[in-house]
Amino acid sequence: xxxxxxxxxxxxxxxxxxxxxxxxxxxxxxxxSSILGAKVNMALPGxxxxxxxxxxxxxxxxxxxxxxxxxxxxxxLSGIMLFVLTKEFSDEIMFRMLGKTNTDFLALEEIxxxxxxxxxxxVISSYITAMSSLTGVDVELSVPxxxxxxxxxxxxxxxxxxxxxxxxxxxxxxEFKIDGKALNSNMLLLPDVESLNVLMKKLGVE
Amino acid sequence: MEKKISVGIADMKITxxxxxxxxxxxGSCIGISFYDPMIKLGALLHIMLPEKGRGNDSxxxxxxxxGIQETLRKLGAYGAVKKRLVCKxxxxxxxxxxxxxxxLGNIGERNAQNVKRVLMAEGLRVSGEDTGANYxxxxxxxxxxxxxxxxxAGKPERML
Numbered sequence: 001x002x003x004x005x006x007x008x009x010x011x012x013x014x015x016x017x018x019x020x021x022x023x024x025x026x027x028x029x030x031x032x033s034s035i036l037g038a039k040v041n042m043a044l045p046g047x048x049x050x051x052x053x054x055x056x057x058x059x060x061x062x063x064x065x066x067x068x069x070x071x072x073x074x075x076x077l078s079g080i081m082l083f084v085l086t087k088e089f090s091d092e093i094m095f096r097m098l099g100k101t102n103t104d105f106l107a108l109e110e111i112x113x114x115x116x117x118x119x120x121x122x123v124i125s126s127y128i129t130a131m132s133s134l135t136g137v138d139v140e141l142s143v144p145x146x147x148x149x150x151x152x153x154x155x156x157x158x159x160x161x162x163x164x165x166x167x168x169x170x171x172x173x174x175e176f177k178i179d180g181k182a183l184n185s186n187m188l189l190l191p192d193v194e195s196l197n198v199l200m201k202k203l204g205v206e
Numbered sequence: 207m208e209k210k211i212s213v214g215i216a217d218m219k220i221t222x223x224x225x226x227x228x229x230x231x232x233g234s235c236i237g238i239s240f241y242d243p244m245i246k247l248g249a250l251l252h253i254m255l256p257e258k259g260r261g262n263d264s265x266x267x268x269x270x271x272x273g274i275q276e277t278l279r280k281l282g283a284y285g286a287v288k289k290r291l292v293c294k295x296x297x298x299x300x301x302x303x304x305x306x307x308x309x310l311g312n313i314g315e316r317n318a319q320n321v322k323r324v325l326m327a328e329g330l331r332v333s334g335e336d337t338g339a340n341y342x343x344x345x346x347x348x349x350x351x352x353x354x355x356x357x358x359a360g361k362p363e364r365m366l
Contacts, residue, residue, distance in 0.1 A: 052254075053214035062231040063344060065359050070302045106360040145302040150359055152231025153342020157301050159215060160234055160254045160313050167216075167265050 002197045006049045006170045013200060014047050017172055020131050020199070021045030025174035025187055027130035028123040035122060036096045038179050042187070045174040052159050055169050059084070059186065062152030065105055069120025070157065072142040073128070076198055079191035080158045081128065081141070083120045084151070089176075089183040093119055105148055117146045127187065135202045158190050166193065213237075216268035218251040218277050220284060227347040232297030234314035236270065236321050236337070237345035239294045240277060241352040242286040248349040251277045255313070256320035270320045278328060294334035294354045294366045295321055296345045303340075314338070334366030 003009060009017075025042035033040035048058060056062055067090050069083045085093075087105050094100040097115050108116070121144045128139050147154055162169045172189040175182060191199070209225030215235060219227055227250035229237045240249040251273050258269040266272040278288065298318035318337045325332060336343060336356045346355045357363040 052216055056215070063359075072304070142304075145304065147301045147340070149301060149340075150231040150233075150342035150344075153233030153299060153301055156215070156231070156233030156235045156254065156342075157313075163216075163254060163268065167263075167268075 003193060005166065006168050006193060006196075009049070009196065013196070013205060016200070016203060016205060017047045017196075018045050020134065021047070021172040021174055021189065023134055024127035024131045024189070028127040028174075028187060029176060031122050031126040032119070032176065032178075035119065036093070036178065038096065041177045041180075043175045043177065043182070045172055048171045048173060049168055050171070051168055052163060055159065055171065056152055056155055059155065060151055060184075062150060062155075064151045065148065066151045066154060067105070067116055067146065067148045068154045069117060069124065070145045070147065070154075071120075071124050073139050073191075073195075074142070075140040076137040077139050077191055077195040079189070079195055080161060081124045082154075082158060082188040082190070083123050084154070084186045084188065085116075086184040089178075089185045090116060092178055092181075092183055108148060113146055117144055120144050120146065123187065127189070135199055137198060137202055158188075162190055162192060170196075213250045213252050215252055216254055216265050216273075218249060218267045218273065218280075220247070220249045220277075220280060221349050222247040222284070224350045227349065228344065230344045231342045232345060233299055233301045233342045234297070234317060236295055236297040236317045237343070238274065238277075238321060238325075239292075239345065239347040239354050240281055240286070241292045241347065241349075241354075242281070242290045243292065243352050244287070244290050245285055246349060246352075247281065247284055247286050248347050248352065249277050249281055250345070250347050253317065253321065256316045270317060271324050274321070274324045274328065288329065291330055292333055292352060293325055293330050295332055296336045296343045296354075296356045296366065298337040299342060300338070300340055301342070336364070336366055
């Protein structure tokens with residue numbers, strides 16, 4: 001049965017989304033691992049259906065500086081994919097990819113930004129590739145965009161996009177660990193309600 | 207300790223005499239401060255979208271038009287006089303350089319335009335503004351003095 005709001009999802013459907021998150025995230029972790037030359041794991045994904053302010057609280061301090069790589073999904077699914085990483089995660093990438101330490105997060109050099117975009121691009125596309133082959137949905141991805149700024153400001157973009165017709169947003173979340181260290185990153189998949197119906201239909205859940 | 211009242215996304219708070227109204231990390235959203243200096247009454251509204259449109263959305267503070275109207279109605283009930291109100295706005299950034307430009311790509315800019323349009327239609331003038339660009343802003347209204355401050359990452363706090 002088609003749903004009209006996120007809250008109508010039942011436990012089975014939520015479990016399926018967790019599974020999608022886990023397969024997408026696992027694939028993304030493998031890709032990240034081969035670029036960074038380190039062991040990368042993803043913690044168990046979560047499925048959160050939250051009000052705007054709860055969603056922000058869930059992710060952290062709204063004024064915290066983070067980097068985010070943003071990709072819009074279109075095709076059979078629409079929504080947003082966002083890879084949010086803290087300074088410590090970004091530093092780890094800078095160090096492992098470029099051998100750099102102490103980069104100025106607010107004044108990244110072009111090569112630093114390119115490295116972050118590249119990481120975001122690889123992580124997001126491996127996530128989506130795994131999801132597409134599992135579910136058989138065709139998803140097109142926009143060119144990835146990077147922003148380094150306050151978490152709240154960054155999240156205002158998906159919240160405004162998803163919040164147009166809903167007072168809640170749904171996030172499938174997942175956190176990476178590099179060599180066992182949790183460095184606070186979050187892989188967020190934010191589908192719209194219609195996309196959830198498409199996914200469930202493709203997977204034969206009625 | 208000074209009273210600090212936090213205003214969430216799609217939210218509005220009113221207070222008088224003293225205390226600070228604060229809304230954190232406005233990205234494409236807009237913070238709108240209203241202040242009646244005669245009775246030291248202040249409101250801070252945080253909207254995220256330009257127009258309510260046809261929907262029957264119950265959350266009036268989500269949209270510029272319905273949010274401003276409801277804030278003015280409440281301020282009126284608290285004794286504010288419209289022609290004394292000082293309004294300032296912040297936010298409306300373009301956090302990501304999105305392709306195509308249309309639709310939600312420039313939501314921040316559309317928010318800012320519509321907030322100004324609605325305020326003007328209500329006969330209110332914007333006397334301080336910090337909008338646009340590509341960074342988030344935290345906005346504060348000190349209700350004891352009516353002063354409005356904006357702070358952003360890596361920039362000194364400024365008074366609007």
